[in-house]
Amino acid sequence: MGEQKERFRILMVSDFFYPNFGGVENHIYYLAQCLIKLGHKVVVMTHAYGNRSGVRYMTGGLKVYYIPWTPFVMQNTLPTFYGTLPIIRTILVRENISLVHGHQAFSTLCHEALMHARTMGYKAVFTDHSLYGFSDVGSIHMNKVLQFTLADVTQAICVSHTSKENTVLRSGLLPEKVFVIPNAVDTAMFKPAAKRLSRDEIVIVVISRLVYRKGADLLVEVIPEVCRLYPFVRFIVGGDGPKRVRLEEMREKHSLQDRVEMLGAVPHAQVRSVLVSGHIFLNSSLTEAFCIAILEAASCGLLTVSTRVGGVPEVLPDDMIVLAEPDPGDMVHAIKKAISILPMIDPQVMHNRMKGLYDWHDVAKRTEIVYDRALKCTNQSLLERLSRYLSCGSWAGKLFCLVMIIDFLLWRLLQLWQPAERIEEVPDFTMFHDEDCSRP
Numbered sequence: 001m002g003e004q005k006e007r008f009r010i011l012m013v014s015d016f017f018y019p020n021f022g023g024v025e026n027h028i029y030y031l032a033q034c035l036i037k038l039g040h041k042v043v044v045m046t047h048a049y050g051n052r053s054g055v056r057y058m059t060g061g062l063k064v065y066y067i068p069w070t071p072f073v074m075q076n077t078l079p080t081f082y083g084t085l086p087i088i089r090t091i092l093v094r095e096n097i098s099l100v101h102g103h104q105a106f107s108t109l110c111h112e113a114l115m116h117a118r119t120m121g122y123k124a125v126f127t128d129h130s131l132y133g134f135s136d137v138g139s140i141h142m143n144k145v146l147q148f149t150l151a152d153v154t155q156a157i158c159v160s161h162t163s164k165e166n167t168v169l170r171s172g173l174l175p176e177k178v179f180v181i182p183n184a185v186d187t188a189m190f191k192p193a194a195k196r197l198s199r200d201e202i203v204i205v206v207i208s209r210l211v212y213r214k215g216a217d218l219l220v221e222v223i224p225e226v227c228r229l230y231p232f233v234r235f236i237v238g239g240d241g242p243k244r245v246r247l248e249e250m251r252e253k254h255s256l257q258d259r260v261e262m263l264g265a266v267p268h269a270q271v272r273s274v275l276v277s278g279h280i281f282l283n284s285s286l287t288e289a290f291c292i293a294i295l296e297a298a299s300c301g302l303l304t305v306s307t308r309v310g311g312v313p314e315v316l317p318d319d320m321i322v323l324a325e326p327d328p329g330d331m332v333h334a335i336k337k338a339i340s341i342l343p344m345i346d347p348q349v350m351h352n353r354m355k356g357l358y359d360w361h362d363v364a365k366r367t368e369i370v371y372d373r374a375l376k377c378t379n380q381s382l383l384e385r386l387s388r389y390l391s392c393g394s395w396a397g398k399l400f401c402l403v404m405i406i407d408f409l410l411w412r413l414l415q416l417w418q419p420a421e422r423i424e425e426v427p428d429f430t431m432f433h434d435e436d437c438s439r440p
Contacts, residue, residue: 008040008371009096013113014103015076017046017064021268023292024104024129027159027183029058034364036060041428043095045088047077047109061429065091069109079108081403082410088116089414093423099371101125102149105132105142111149118152118385119407123374126150127157128167131287131310143170144393148400151388154374157181157367160311163289172392181366182314184358185295192301192347193276200232202339205278205302207238207266207293208285215284215307216243221328222284223247224254226335233339234259238266238274275300280338286326288312294321299354301347305338307331320350382408 012032016024032042042062047069056064067087072078091097100117102110105128114124126149133139150156150171156178158164164178197203204226210216223235237247237260244262251260266274275281281297283306290311294304298320306312308323315321322341324334382404389400 006372006375008035008368008375009098010035010040010042010101010371011045011092011095011097011099011113011117012042012101012103013045013107013110015047015071015107015109016104017044018058019049019052020075023183023290026268026292027127027129028103029062030184030186030360031364031367032062033060034360035367036062037361038364038368040368041095043091043097045091045109045113047071063095072108074106076106076108079112081112082407084109084112085116085407085410086414088113089120089411090423092117092120092122093420094426096425096428097122099123099125099374101127101371103127104129105146106130111145114149114153115404115407116411119404119411121379123154123377124152125155125157125370125374126153127159128163129159129289131163131166131289132170133287134170144396146171147392148389148396148403151392151400152385152404153177154377155179155370157370159183159290160314162311162314166289179366179370181363181370182358183290183292183295184360184363185292185299185354186360187299187351187355187358190272190275190296190299192351196347197277197279199279199342202230202233202280202342203236203278204233204280204282204305204335205236205238205275205297206282206284207271207274207297208283210237210239210241210243210247212243213286214239214241215286215326216241216246218284218286218307218326218328218331219282220246220250222282222331222335223260224250224256225328225332227254227256227259229332229336230339234261236261236263236274236278238263238271240265271296272300275302278302279342280305280335282335283307283312284326284331285309285312291315295354295358299351301345301350303338303342303345305331305334317353320353 012028035042045065048066053066053068069077100122102114117124132142150173158167158180159182161180164180168175208214226233251257275297281302281304283294285307288310294315297304298316304321307326322334322338324330386401390397392400
C-alpha cells in the first residue's frame with residue numbers, strides 16, 4: 001500500500017469570481033473543482049455581487065463566501081487594510097484552513113487576505129494572472145503593493161514564463177520561489193461544430209473586452225483594411241467596453257454594417273456557439289500573461305491570429321497560431337497568411353491536440369506540488385518576517401513594518417476578545433464526483 005496523500009484545506013481569495021466571468025474567474029473555478037476531485041477541501045472567498053451575499057454552494061460542493069463588501073472600482077473592493085481581518089480570521093478558523101491561495105495582483109481582497117494569513121501563521125500562495133509595466137504611475141504603485149505582499153508569501157505561481165520574469169522583476173521575489181503553471185481549457189465544453197463550415201465566406205471572430213489593453217484601437221484600423229482586401233470576409237465582434245463606441249463609429253464610417261456584426265457582451269455559456277460560427281479567431285491584446293480565450297478558440301478548431309505580446313507565444317504550437325506585432329499593417333499581413341493556410345486546418349484534429357496539450361486535472365496536480373512545498377516551509381517569528389519588509393525600501397520598508405505590527409496587535413486583540421475555541425468549526429463533507437470539472 002502506498003503512502004496516503006495529505007489532504008489540503010485551501011481558502012482561495014480574489015475579488016474576481018462567479019457570477020462575473022473572465023480568465024481569473026474561470027481559473028479559480030476549474031482549479032477548485034479539480035482539487036476537490038483529488039480529495040482536497042477548497043473554499044472560495046470573494047466580495048458580494050449584487051444580492052449574491054453570504055454562503056453559497058456550487059457544483060461539486062464548492063463552498064463560496066460572498067462577504068458583504070461591495071465593489072469600489074473595476075470589481076475591486078475598497079482597500080481597508082484591517083477591516084477584513086475579523087471575517088477572514090473567522091473563516092480560516094471555521095473551515096480549519098491550512099493554506100491561503102490568493103489570485104490576481106489587482107485584487108485588494110487578495111492582498112489583504114494574504115497579509116492577514118501570514119500574520120496568523122498560515123502558509124500563503126499567490127498566483128499572478130497579469131503583466132504590468134514599470135514606468136507609468138499606476139504600475140509603479142501596483143508594483144510596490146505587490147512587493148509588500150510577496151515579501152512574506154510562501155510560494156508564488158505564474159501562468160507563463162514571461163509572467164514569471166515580470167513578477168520577479170516587479171516584486172524582487174526569488175525566482176526559485178516562483179512556479180510556472182499555465183491555464184487550461186475545458187475541451188468537453190469547447191468543441192468544434194459537428195459540420196465543417198463552408199469557406200465561401202470567411203468569418204473572423206473577436207471575443208474580448210473592448211478596452212485599450214485588449215487592443216480595441218488596433219481593431220478599428222485592421223477591420224476596414226481586411227474588408228477592403230477580401231470581399232468574402234466577415235467579422236463577428238463579441239464583447240463590451242468603453243472602446244465599443246470607436247468600433248461602432250468605424251463600422252458607420254466605412255459602411256460595414258453588413259460585414260461587421262457587433263454582439264455586445266457574450267455570456268460565457270454562449271462563447272462556444274459564437275466561436276464555432278467562425279474560421280479564424282483574432283486576438284489584438286497589447287499585453288497578455290497567457291490568454292485563455294486563445295485556448296477556447298483553438299479547442300473549437302479555429303485558427304488563431306494574435307499579437308506577439310507577453311506570454312502569448314508560449315500558448316500554442318506554431319502551426320496553430322499566426323503571430324504579428326501589435327501594428328495594424330503587420331496584423332493585416334498575418335490575417336492574409338491565416339486565410340491562405342486555412343484549407344490545411346482540420347478543426348477536429350486541432351481539438352484533439354488541445355485535449356493532450358491542456359488539462360485542468362494536470363494544472364491541479366502541479367498546484368498540489370506547490371501547496372506541498374509551501375506547507376513544508378518552516379514558520380518564522382514576527383521579527384524574522386519584519387526583516388523581509390525592511391528590505392522593501394528605505395521608507396517603504398519601515399511603513400510596511402508598521403502596517404504588519406499593527407496587524408499583529410489587532411490579531412492578538414481579536415484572540416482575546418473572541419478566542420478561536422469559541423468559533424464553531426464546520427463539519428467537512430464529501431460528495432461523489434464524476435471525471436469532468438463541470439461548470440457552475
